[in-house]
Amino acid sequence: MSVDPEETVAEAVAVRAGKILRVGSNEEIDALAKSSAKVIDLGGRTLLPGFVDSHEHVMRRGLMMDWVNCRSPPVETIQDIIDGLASKAAGKPEGEWVVGSWFDETKLSDGRWPTRYDLDEASDRHPIYLGRAGGHTAVANSLALEATGITKDTPQPEGGHIGMDESGEPTGRLDEIAAMNMVRGRIPQPDAEETVRLMVENWSTIEEMLLSWGITTVHEAHIKAPEALAYQELDRVGRMRTRVGLMLDGMAPYKGYATGDLARQGLRTGFGWSDRLYVIGVKIGVDGAMGSLTASLREPYANDPENYGINRVTQEELTRETVELHGAGNRACIHAIGDWAIDIALNAVEEAVDSAPREDHRHRIEHAGYVRPDQLERMARLGVAVSASIGFCHPIGDSHIAALGEDRLCGYYPMKSFQEHGIVAGGNSDGFGENWPITGIAGCVTRRSSGGEYLCREQAISVMDAIRAYTVNGAFLEGTEDEKGSLKPGKLADMVVLDRDILTVDPLDIVNTRVLMTVVGGEVVYERDS
Ligand SMILES: [Zn+2]
Missing domain, CATH: 3.20.20.140 (Metal-dependent hydrolases)
Incomplete structure (x- = not known):
């Protein structure tokens, strides 16, 4: 699909020097292709402009590679989180920080927040900091609280909140940046x-x-x-x-x-x-x-x-x-x-x-x-x-x-x-x-x-308009809609091939669609092993 205003469905695309040369039928493009041309047969699969x-x-994810991903799915229970953190801790020298991220208590079958005591089960020899999805709340284990000096006597920080139980003991929960940073600030950062x-x-x-x-x-x-x-x-x-x-x-x-x-x-x-x-x-x-x-x-x-x-x-x-x-x-x-x-x-x-x-x-x-x-x-x-x-x-x-x-x-x-x-x-x-x-x-x-x-x-x-949001509209948002976002001669040859025709599948099946191939500037940069 070219995602041009006419909603053309094309069979083939020819590419030269990183740009789209022509969009048309298989025959038209075949006739164009010189013997030296690289031809990729998509077997009739759906070709779209690359997603914007x-x-x-994205770049800062490079600093999180050592973090334990506690996202749900697949994480279902607090025990899953404990297991993940424990296995990371097992590979680290005693005293080194273990950081988890992306947990979401609304998706855990336990129906409650993890506490410092849950995280202590993962390790009581490593300080642990577990961030919630969204980045505005976290939980710390007892050693992390100790390292930070947070006790029942710690005053509440301005603009944040340290969770306390009925007896006034910190539960490990930290709300908002001001409270989170008290603990997070202790984690050694690379220069x-x-x-x-x-x-x-x-x-x-x-x-x-x-x-x-x-x-x-x-x-x-x-x-x-x-x-x-x-x-x-x-x-x-x-x-x-x-x-x-x-x-x-x-x-x-x-x-x-x-x-x-x-x-x-x-x-x-x-x-x-x-x-x-x-x-x-x-x-x-x-x-x-x-x-x-x-x-x-x-x-x-x-x-x-x-x-x-x-x-x-x-x-x-x-x-x-x-x-x-x-x-x-x-x-x-x-x-x-x-x-x-x-x-x-x-x-x-x-x-x-x-x-x-x-x-x-x-x-x-x-x-x-x-x-x-x-x-x-x-x-x-x-x-x-x-x-x-x-x-x-x-x-x-x-x-x-x-x-x-x-x-x-x-x-x-x-x-x-x-x-x-x-x-x-x-x-x-x-x-x-x-x-x-x-x-x-x-x-x-x-x-x-x-x-x-x-x-x-x-x-x-509509599906076509949804595709537009993720192609030509995204290009408009950066001012490049004349250069990318649809499959048109002269535009950058950025394309994706999908494993199903999302225009005709059951709408509830769209979410299961997988990308089979990604092309940037005419070069195949990703191919799914099948
Ligand atoms: Zn953002």
């Missing part, structure tokens, strides 16, 4: 040079994962200096196969670069080292995350009626940064999940656009997790594009139903409404789940969570 995933955090070295060393494993999911372009949300250095090194030695669009770190409240400095340095959107590595914008942000009830909402959380979430910046701060970026020719990529945060983001963009009118600025809202109808109108009027985390729908949609409640679900990543309002929306998973583009496409089409609940079926879009 518009918001992930800057070692950090870059580790990321460069582990890149091929991460890139292989991306390519196996058909991702030919990924937007790296929020990179700091070490990630940038690692990417530059990989590009320099020709090791970049996936294309990576960088959102520079402009999160001043999190000690990112001041947007004013970026503006002065003249590093503009579109600046690039090659067609594999380039700057697509600057990441700034407003609120937290929906699963951890820190995304900011105008009406409180359904499962926490006093809680409206957290805004990490003031309107004035965000407006100042957005105006500055806009004025300097940079694209603002604004993290805003709840509708309150989206109001703040739109106010900032409006001010920027008013200060210096510019057609087609393509400032982006990252995520846009709960959008009110009046905000859709405003997004359309301001020309704001959206990098929608519809990839959340399947893996963590259940926790979002609990957070938003039934009444607000039709504003949850409202892909249909975006389309109806002419708002260009790409898709992403922000690191959750796996097989990101396919899982996201399934979410767009079915609006079904892994728990079998539906998140407003009226917001479902």
Whole structure:
């Protein structure tokens, strides 16, 4: 499928010098192919443009290779987590830290949080830190608490919470960054040079994962200096196969670069080292995350009626940064999940656009997790594009139903409404789940969570439109829709081959689709062993 506006279904594609030469029937392309041409017979399988995933955090995964992945599935019980941590500890000298990640208590059959005592069973000779999915909560074992000096007498940190039982003893649970950092700050970190070295060393494993999911372009949300250095090194030695669009770190409240400095340095959107590595914008942000009830909402959380979430910046701060970026020719990529945060983001963009009118600025809202109808109108009027985390729908949609409640679900990543309002929306998973583009496409089409609940079926879009979100719309979000995102002569030859025809399979089967082959710039960079 070419994903052109006519929705052509082609049989064959000819490629030359990394670009698409021609799309047509088998006969047409056969006639074109010189005897020396490499011909790949796809046996009638579905060929699509390569996927553009518009918001992930990939490079820093290179620093997590030693972590124990406690994601569910496959993890089902606290005992599974204990077993995983125990086997990691067994391979480490006594006293060395063991770090686990991605657990989600809502998916454990135990129906409770793991405690320090559970983790003590994994090891009482290694300090253990176990992060929850979403990055806003963690659990530490007794040795880790001891190493940190957390006791029943420790005062609660500002902006965070140390879990205590009835007798006042710490349970090991740590809520929000302020509490988590008390323990996490004790884990020895590699220095800057070692950090870059580790990321460069582990890149091929991460890139292989991306390519196996058909991702030919990924937007790296929020990179700091070490990630940038690692990417530059990989590009320099020709090791970049996936294309990576960088959102520079402009999160001043999190000690990112001041947007004013970026503006002065003249590093503009579109600046690039090659067609594999380039700057697509600057990441700034407003609120937290929906699963951890820190995304900011105008009406409180359904499962926490006093809680409206957290805004990490003031309107004035965000407006100042957005105006500055806009004025300097940079694209603002604004993290805003709840509708309150989206109001703040739109106010900032409006001010920027008013200060210096510019057609087609393509400032982006990252995520846009709960959008009110009046905000859709405003997004359309301001020309704001959206990098929608519809990839959340399947893996963590259940926790979002609990957070938003039934009444607000039709504003949850409202892909249909975006389309109806002419708002260009790409898709992403922000690191959750796996097989990101396919899982996201399934979410767009079915609006079904892994728990079998539906998140407003009226917001479902067609399979073809879901594919667009993950191809040409993603390209639009970085300003390259003339170069990639569909199979058209002259465009980059970035393609994926799927194991089933997702246009005709049962929609509930889409999520099981696997990528068989991935091509970047005409080169086969991934092939699934079958
Ligand atoms: Zn993110």
